[in-house]
Amino acid sequence: MNPYYILTVRGLTKTFSGVKALDQVQLNLRKGEVHALMGENGAGKSTFMKILIGLHTPDSGEIVFEGSELKASDVNEVLKKGISMIHQEILIVPELTVAQNIFLGRESNRGFFSWIDEKKLNQKAGVLLEQMGVTISPTTPMKYLSVAEMQMVEIAKAISNDAKVIIMDEPTSALSDKEVATLFGIIRDLKKKGVAIIYISHKMDEIFEISDTITVLRDGNYIDTKPAAELDTPTLIKLMVGREIENLFPASVAQKGAEILLVKNLSRAGKFSNITFAVHAGEVLGIAGLMGAGRTEIARAIFGLDPVDSGEVYLKGNQLIIKTPQDAIRSGIGYVSEDRKKLGFIPGMSVKHNMTLASLPNHAKGLFIQDKSETATAAQMIADLRIKTAGADQKVTFLSGGNQQKVVIGKVLLASPDLVILDEPTRGIDVGAKFEIYKLINRLVSDGIAVIMISSELPEILGLSDRILVLSKGKQTALLTKAEATQETILQYAVH
Amino acid sequence: MENPVQTDRNPVGISTKKRIRGIGQYGIFIAFILICLVLSVVTPKFLTVSNLTIVVTQVSINALLAFGVTFVIITGGIDLSIGSIVAVTSVVAASFAHPDTYPVVVPILTGLAAGLILGAFNGLVITKSKVPPFIVTLGTMTIGRGLALILSKGRPVSNLSDSFNFIGGGHLLGIPTPILILIVFFIICSVVLKKTVLGRYMYAVGGNEQAAQASGIQLNKVKMVVYTLCGGLAALAGILLTSRITTGQPNAGVGFELDAIAAAIIGGTSTSGGTGTMTGTLIGALLIGVISNGLDLMNVTSYYQQVVMGVIIIGAVVLDSLNQPKS
Numbered sequence: 145m146n147p148y149y150i151l152t153v154r155g156l157t158k159t160f161s162g163v164k165a166l167d168q169v170q171l172n173l174r175k176g177e178v179h180a181l182m183g184e185n186g187a188g189k190s191t192f193m194k195i196l197i198g199l200h201t202p203d204s205g206e207i208v209f210e211g212s213e214l215k216a217s218d219v220n221e222v223l224k225k226g227i228s229m230i231h232q233e234i235l236i237v238p239e240l241t242v243a244q245n246i247f248l249g250r251e252s253n254r255g256f257f258s259w260i261d262e263k264k265l266n267q268k269a270g271v272l273l274e275q276m277g278v279t280i281s282p283t284t285p286m287k288y289l290s291v292a293e294m295q296m297v298e299i300a301k302a303i304s305n306d307a308k309v310i311i312m313d314e315p316t317s318a319l320s321d322k323e324v325a326t327l328f329g330i331i332r333d334l335k336k337k338g339v340a341i342i343y344i345s346h347k348m349d350e351i352f353e354i355s356d357t358i359t360v361l362r363d364g365n366y367i368d369t370k371p372a373a374e375l376d377t378p379t380l381i382k383l384m385v386g387r388e389i390e391n392l393f394p395a396s397v398a399q400k401g402a403e404i405l406l407v408k409n410l411s412r413a414g415k416f417s418n419i420t421f422a423v424h425a426g427e428v429l430g431i432a433g434l435m436g437a438g439r440t441e442i443a444r445a446i447f448g449l450d451p452v453d454s455g456e457v458y459l460k461g462n463q464l465i466i467k468t469p470q471d472a473i474r475s476g477i478g479y480v481s482e483d484r485k486k487l488g489f490i491p492g493m494s495v496k497h498n499m500t501l502a503s504l505p506n507h508a509k510g511l512f513i514q515d516k517s518e519t520a521t522a523a524q525m526i527a528d529l530r531i532k533t534a535g536a537d538q539k540v541t542f543l544s545g546g547n548q549q550k551v552v553i554g555k556v557l558l559a560s561p562d563l564v565i566l567d568e569p570t571r572g573i574d575v576g577a578k579f580e581i582y583k584l585i586n587r588l589v590s591d592g593i594a595v596i597m598i599s600s601e602l603p604e605i606l607g608l609s610d611r612i613l614v615l616s617k618g619k620q621t622a623l624l625t626k627a628e629a630t631q632e633t634i635l636q637y638a639v640h
Numbered sequence: 641m642e643n644p645v646q647t648d649r650n651p652v653g654i655s656t657k658k659r660i661r662g663i664g665q666y667g668i669f670i671a672f673i674l675i676c677l678v679l680s681v682v683t684p685k686f687l688t689v690s691n692l693t694i695v696v697t698q699v700s701i702n703a704l705l706a707f708g709v710t711f712v713i714i715t716g717g718i719d720l721s722i723g724s725i726v727a728v729t730s731v732v733a734a735s736f737a738h739p740d741t742y743p744v745v746v747p748i749l750t751g752l753a754a755g756l757i758l759g760a761f762n763g764l765v766i767t768k769s770k771v772p773p774f775i776v777t778l779g780t781m782t783i784g785r786g787l788a789l790i791l792s793k794g795r796p797v798s799n800l801s802d803s804f805n806f807i808g809g810g811h812l813l814g815i816p817t818p819i820l821i822l823i824v825f826f827i828i829c830s831v832v833l834k835k836t837v838l839g840r841y842m843y844a845v846g847g848n849e850q851a852a853q854a855s856g857i858q859l860n861k862v863k864m865v866v867y868t869l870c871g872g873l874a875a876l877a878g879i880l881l882t883s884r885i886t887t888g889q890p891n892a893g894v895g896f897e898l899d900a901i902a903a904a905i906i907g908g909t910s911t912s913g914g915t916g917t918m919t920g921t922l923i924g925a926l927l928i929g930v931i932s933n934g935l936d937l938m939n940v941t942s943y944y945q946q947v948v949m950g951v952i953i954i955g956a957v958v959l960d961s962l963n964q965p966k967s
Contacts, residue, residue, distance in 0.1 A: 197854075220856040235851035237844045239914045248844055249855035256838040256865065301855075 150175045150340050151227075151309055156205030158191055165191040169205070169366045171359055173309065176338045178331060180351045180372070182384055183361035184574035189344055192361070193311050196342075197229045198222040210308070223249075228302035229311040232572075234294045236286050243269035243282035246301045272300050276330055292323040299330060310334065311342045316350060317572055320435035328354055346574055347601075348377045362386055385576045392579060393607030396586040400610070401425030402460070404594035405477075405563050407446065410455030415441040416618040419455070423563065423594040428585065430609030431598045433638050437615040439598045440482055443565045447479040448472045460562065473502055478556030480549075482568035482598070488552040489540045496522035496536035498551055502559040525554040529584065546577025553584065564588060565596045570604065582608060602631050616640040667959055668908055668920060672927050679934040686937055693816060699929035700818035701726075701877045701884075703922055705900035706907075707829040708873030710921045711866045713904055714833070716846040716913025717773035719867065721762060722874035722900060724784025725755050726893030729878030731788045734797035734888020737804040744803040751879045752872060758784055759871015763864040773867075781897070788890040797888030808883030818880055825876070830918040842866060846913025902949070903928055906956040927952070 151173040158166040166188045173179050183189050194200045196207065198219040207214040209225060236245050243266045251265065252258045269282035278296045286294065295315060302310045316324045331341060331354060343355055351358065351372070358375055360367040360383040367383055375383075404425050411417040416438035423429045431439050444450045446457060448466040457464045459475050466472050472479070481487035489498045499522050500507055507518040522536045529550045533543055540551055549569065556564055566585070570578045585608055588595055599605050605612060612629050614622040614637040622637040680687035705722050712719045733751030736742050758780060765776045810817045833839040841862045844852040853859055877896075882888050907924030909916030928949065935945045 219853065220858070223856045229854070231854065233850075235848065235854045237847035237851050237914065239847045240840075240843055244840065245851075248840070248852070249857050251837045251840055256841075256861075257832070257836050259835055260837060260840060 149173055150210060152208045153196075154206050154208075156192065156195065156207070157203045158195060158200060159203055160191075165364050166195075166202070167364045169361065169364070172369070173340045173342065174357075175308075175340055176335045177356040178335060178341045178343050178354050180343045180345070180355035180358045181361065182344075182351065182358055182380065183367075184384055184576050187361040187384070187574075188364040189361060190313070191364075193229060193313065193342070193344070196222070196311065197227060220249075223305060226306055226308035227311070228305050228307035228309070230295070230298045230302060230313065230315055232314040232317065234291065234298060236294055236297065238287035239285065241266075241283050241285055242273075242280055242289070242297050245286050245297055246272070246282075246304055248301075250305070268304070269300070272304055273297075276300060276303070276333075278326070291318040292320070292326070295319070295327065296330070299327075303334070307339065309340045309342065311344070313344045314346070314572065315343075316345060316347065324350070346572065348380065351380070352377070360384055381575050384574070392575075392582070392603075394579075394583050394586055396428075396589060396608075398426040398586065398589035398592075400427050401592055404460060405446075405596075406456075406458040406461075407442075408456040408458070410442065410445065410452055410457065412441065412445055412450065412452050414618075415445075415450075416615070419615075419620050421613050421620070421623060423596055425562075425592045425594050426589045427610045428589055428595045428597055428608050430605040430612040431596060431615065432602065432605045432612055432634050433615035435600070436617075437638065438618040439615055440567055441618075442615075443479060443567050443596065443598060446472070447477060447565060449479075473559050473561075476560070476562040478502075478559055478561035478564045480552050480556055480564065480566045480569060482571060484545075484548060484552060484571075489548060489555075491541040492539060494537045495526065495531065495533050495540055495543070495551055498540050499525055499554045499558060502555050506558075521558065525558060529554050530580065544573075544577070546573040546580065549573055549577070549581060550584070553581075557588075561593065563594045563596070565598070567598045568600065569597065570599070570601070578604075602634060605629075605634070606631065614638055614640075668906060668923055668927070668956065671956075671959075672923050672930070675927065675934070676930060679930065679937075683934065683937040686934060691933070691937075693819070695929045695933045696822070696926070697816045697818045698933075699925050700822040701881050702896065702899050702903055702928065703822055703925040704825060704873050704877040704880065705896055706903035706921045706925050707825060707918060708870035709897070709900045710904045710907075710909050710916050710918060711829075711833070711842060712773070712870045713901070713909045713911060714842045714846045714913060714916045715863060715866050716849065717766070717863065717866070718777065718901070718911075719762065719870050720774065720777040720897050721758065721780035721784055722870065722877075723893040723896035723898075724781045724788065725758050725871055725874035726878035726881060726896055727788035727890055728758060728784050728791070729755050729875040730882040730892045731792040731797055731888045731890050733804075733879050734800060734882050735791070737800045737882075737888075739799065739801040741801075744801065744807075747804055748807070748879060751882075752875045755871045755873075755875020755878065756868055757871070759868040759874070760864070762871065763867030766867065767860040767863050785890075788892075792888060792890040794890060796890070798886070800883075800886050800888075805883050805886050808880045809886070818884070821876070821880060825873070826918060826922055829873075833918055838862070838865060843914055846915075848914070899928065900925075902953050906953060908956075908960060910960075924956075 149172045153169065153171040156166055156169040169188065169192060181189050191200065195202050198221060237248065246269045247265050251260045266282045273280050273282065276296065280289065280293055280296065315327060319327065334341060345351055355372045357369060358372050358380065359369040362384060402425050403422050405423045408420050410419040419442055421429065433439050441450065445452045448469045448471050457466065464475050466475065496519060500518050504513065507514050507521065519536060526533060526536060531550045532547050540548055543551065570581050585595060585597065597608060606629055610626055612624045612634065613620060614624065614634055616638055621640040624633065685691055709719050709722060729751040732754040733747040736750050737747035762777050762780050765771065766773050806817065808818055812820055833842065841852065841857050844857060845859055845862050849859060878893065881892055903924035904916065904921045905911065906927055907920030909921060931948065931952065932945055935948065
């Protein structure tokens with residue numbers, strides 16, 4: 145085939161129980177380029193990548209890697225040939241050390257009962273990490289690393305594997321700006337060495353900063369491939385969603401009402417101190433700040449997930465003493481966590497059972513759950529929030545990220561809160577679903593609910609908030625009105 | 641940012657994240673020493689060579705079983721069938737161990753083969769079906785017990801050769817053979833776990849199965865080997881037991897699996913997989929042996945001993961959980 149490309153994919157098709165997940169998808173990957181793969185959730189990106197690394201077998205189509213056809217159905221074989229993937233859910237073994245993780249599966253090529261030369265592996269890992277310019281000790285147990293460091297180790301693993309193609313799936317979703325810069329530095333080094341990178345991300349600015357070429361998928365179909373320089377954000381979004389989203393942030397018509405929440409001098413040692421703010425009915429208070437500024441910690445404290453050392457919280461004028469999330473829910477506070485998978489929903493349970501989890505007593509007589517009332521309520525909420533699911537009894541795991549988020553929001557709403565705290569409500573979900581969540585937030589405030597929204601995405605904060613609380617290193621550095629706030633002012637206060 | 645070797649690329653210093661692990665790792669060892677000290681003060685008979693020799697000899701069978709089950713638990717599995725494997729092995733080995741029939745290697749090899757086959761059966765069903773190990777090995781436990789009764793027609797197999805009875809009842813260089821066997825297999829199992837590729841894969845599979853798979857590790861192969869090994873070690877324990885009591889017993893080994901699991905857990909092996917050491921398991925087995933010996937010496941009835949043992953199992957796990965770093 146064309147020697148110009150290191151990897152070419154033609155006519156790739158994959159069907160899952162009658163549904164076409166991929167239909168005639170193609171890709172041309174050049175040596176030393178960063179190739180962004182874009183598309184909404186459900187567009188087929190992850191199925192595509194899973195076929196590439198040998199986790200799924202395609203129904204038809206061909207994959208040619210370095211001039212020879214890749215029989216892609218064996219993870220081991222694909223790894224050996226030089227295609228590595230850095231998964232979104234970082235796949236590491238926490239109890240093993242950094243070096244042991246890097247060389248996992250390749251400790252020795254002389255079989256199961258052969259000796260591991262720990263010293264040699266530690267030394268090789270040390271050299272590798274040094275070349276990457278990260279100072280992580282090879283003998284540290286993986287569980288003591290930060291998410292960013294774990295990511296670096298995964299990249300080291302791919303490099304040590306002589307990967308010629310590295311697939312990165314949402315590599316920056318848990319990284320701070322500084323860590324993203326580190327990652328991009330490493331990516332640029334890899335490019336110089338001729339490594340091709342397939343880059344998947346929902347963050348538009350990143351895509352345009354790092355990628356050379358962009359391929360767009362939609363609903364399992366190949367849409368287009370273009371040099372990044374020929375595209376801009378609106379055009380790219382249009383390609384991805386198939387329609388134009390003119391204004392990503394829908395206008396709100398909500399009226400500011402009575403004061404709902406008042407937080408006074410709230411402090412927790414080492415996390416945040418002297419936080420004071422109020423939120424009114426029909427108002428969105430945005431909380432901005434860098435990673436580690438204490439945003440999530442404040443939300444967790446208000447919701448009773450963490451203790452506070454001092455300060456007062458009033459809800460509708462009454463002082464609250466919240467020790468557990470149960471107290472918070474009873475008082476009328478709902479919390480949608482940034483960590484959907486950990487705190488948001490129970491993956492093995494159905495959409496219906498997840499949604500009623502926080503308000504189950506409303507659907508019970510004595511000890512017994514009234515299935516009829518539960519089912520009706522869930523069905524109503526599914527329709528209301530326009531959740532795309534095969535039905536109320538579908539397990540939440542099978543929903544897309546955006547729809548999972550809606551289930552979590554639905555659960556919070558069913559407990560009839562006066563105040564909803566949304567922590568990174570659009571993390572890891574695609575543009576179309578983001579827009580839906582934004583509309584939903586507007587609906588909440590028009591219904592007279594007070595909303596606190598924590599977000600790392602400044603456009604989101606600016607587009608939706610009525611007022612913005614800026615934090616820096618656990619301290620409150622500004623409380624801006626919508627008119628005062630710009631990206632620059634917020635950043636200025638965030639690094640204060 | 642173009643220079644590849646730049647120190648300011650370091651994302652976050654790990655020194656801040658590194659926690660002091662405290663006495664966590666050594667907790668059981670310290671507890672073991674303390675209990676031994678207390679027992680030597682309370683009962684003068686405890687700290688004598690003859691008594692300690694008895695304790696370790698008695699511990700050897702449980703320890704061998706516990707080594708096998710430690711492998712399994714580290715991969716995130718469980719094996720409830722080892723007590724029954726002891727019985728099958730006992731009956732099979734004894735049938736070939738009558739005086740003036742076969743050389744002594746024959747009962748040993750047939751016994752081992754019986755255990756390895758049952759272990760491999762566990763591995764095969766667990767890897768080929770999606771049935772959890774708990775259920776599969778629960779089934780094998782019942783199958784094994786039935787096989788032992790069928791093969792022996794429900795009767796003990798007695799009249800065994802002297803050379804076979806030497807395995808568990810003899811002395812070499814003045815040391816009882818079970819203790820020697822224990823030491824040899826402790827070393828082998830430790831090396832397999834800590835130094836070989838297989839051992840590494842056990843930790844990986846139990847620590848994060850998906851990551852192990854993504855690293856190209858064949859999960860099924862690892863599990864297959866681990867359950868087979870566990871069956872083999874159970875067979876060894878069965879041969880040792882048969883030789884010590886000089887009969888093949890179809891009712892031998894009832895409840896042994898629970899003592900073995902207890903030893904592994906007391907020794908710090910997490911039931912959720914990914915952690916555990918052979919040294920810990922050995923100390924766990926010794927702790928169980930020492931305590932029941934000490935209570936015997938103090939004339940505490942076996943009824944109370946069971947209560948004490950249960951408290952220790954729960955206590956050990958609680959202690960361990962308190963030492964885990966909090967997220």
